[in-house]
Amino acid sequence: MQTTKLYIGRDAKITKIMRRLLNARPEWNGFSVCTDDEAISICHEQVVDLVLLGNGIDQDCEDGLKLELRAIKPSLKIIQHYGGGSGLLYGEIMEAL
């Protein structure tokens, strides 16, 4: 089943790599952004199944993002991504979806 994920992280280098990783499987479709505004924009334009919160997002931003994104799609799954790369990503997505 095709699923769409969105990664949000402040480190541009990690964010770029995450975009590649989130599109590494035929059934995966992924976006990655550094800012909250970009994330909100993508969630308006795409049917996102899972949001992964990456590095550098402080608690206030995290709380605000959850409110904004769930206002767009109340059933949206939002999880913390740890590790910043491929090691844990597959397991996190499998657990969440």
Next chain:
Amino acid sequence: MSQFILHKENTRGHANHGWLNAHHSFSFANYYNSERMHFGALRVLNDDLIDGGQGFGAHPHDNMEIITIPLAGAIAHKDSMGNEAVIKAGEIQVMSAGTGVSHSEVNALPNVQLNLLQIWLFPNQKNVAPRYDQRMLDVNARHNNFQQILSPNSTDDNVWIHQDAWFSLGKFDADFATDYKIKKAGNGVYAFVISGEVTIDGHILNEKDGLGIWETDAIKFKANTADAEVLLMDVPMEF
């Protein structure tokens, strides 16, 4: 009543990439087992064999405490914080990835296989400033003793991390027995046998077996063979 989970050596995830022969005690990369996601704050325990001169090119990490223990050979490390070092068997390296760090890890020797344990723990706070440390361990201090090699305290000997975790290494004579007292209420212990055969709380463990025990304040340990070597990871079960 204590709880336990046993991970026999041959039930670990396995990925052979030619230059890298990896065994995963917990789900990692393409190995996914929903019953092997973590043991408390312990998320990754990889037992990697890396061919001479080969390794992982520059790649990023964030929000993870990453501990590397070479068992044989030496690893060359280079990171975006400006650290460049070789970590040999008998040493320990720790990296708090925090807000983000990039590093490469390559077998420092061209013709000698590298065997290392790479261990990842969830941090107790997100987005810390990245940091790096490595230490030479006194291998004699672990003879018939659980030598503390990692703790949450920067003033302790050896390395520290952003988590209420304590690691200990021990190398034991046959029939040596001792108890290990868990360092903090609510922590559990994951024991990984590096070599030999041991018995922990009645469970016989062989090389590369893992045993997690929690809801107890101490474990009973006995070495069954000479030169039995064990790594204990005392980690929070809730974090």
